Amino acid sequence: MENHSIDENKCPAETLLKQLSGKWKPQIIRIAVTEPVRFNTLLRQLEGSNKQSVATALKELEEQQLLTKTVIKLKPLHIEYTLSEKGKALIPVFRHIEDFS
Template sequence: MSQKNLTTEKLLNTIEICPAQGLLRMLSGKWKPEIFYLAIESDLRFNSLLRMIEGSNKQSLAVALKELVEAELLEKVVVKQKPLHIEYFLTERGKSLIPVFRQLERIAVER
C-alpha cells in the first residue's frame, strides 16, 4: 500500500461508533471545509485558493487537496491549455454531500 493512501484510508476505515464520524473527520481537516465550500460554487485552481483562503500556505493547502482527492470528494484535472494548470472539482460523491454540508451550515448559523 502506498504512503499517499495510508492517511485517507486510516481516516475512512477506522472503526467508529457512528458511521459518519470518519467522513466528518475527513472534512474537518485544515482548510478542507473552506475548500469544499468553494468547490460547491465553482471549479478551483490552486493559486486562486491560496488567494481566497486567508492564512493558507502552499504546503497545508496541497495536503488538504490531496486528501480530498484521495477521499474521492474532489477530482484533479490537468488542463493542457496554455498556461498549463490544474483544476479541482467536486466528484459525484462530493456533490452528494452538498445537502449535508448545507444542513451543517444552517445549524451553525442558527446557533
C-alpha cells in the same frame, strides 16, 4: 455472540468528520461547490493558508474521492479541482450545517 469487525461498528458520522478534518478541507469544498478551483486561487481565497497545507488538503480530498483533479493542457498548463459525485453528495450536509449554526 456475534463477531463484528471494528469497521462494521464505526459510526458513519465519525468517518465523515475524520475525512473532513483539517484546517482547509471544508472551506475548499465550499468554494468548489460554485466553480472549479485552482491552487493559486485557493491560496488567495483562504486567508492565512500556505502552499503546504492547501496542497495536503487537496491531495487528501482527491484520495478520498471528494475532489476530481483535471489537468488543463491549454497554455498556460494548469490544474483544476472539481467536486466529484461523492463530493457533490455532501452539499446537502453542508447546507444543513449552515442552517443549524
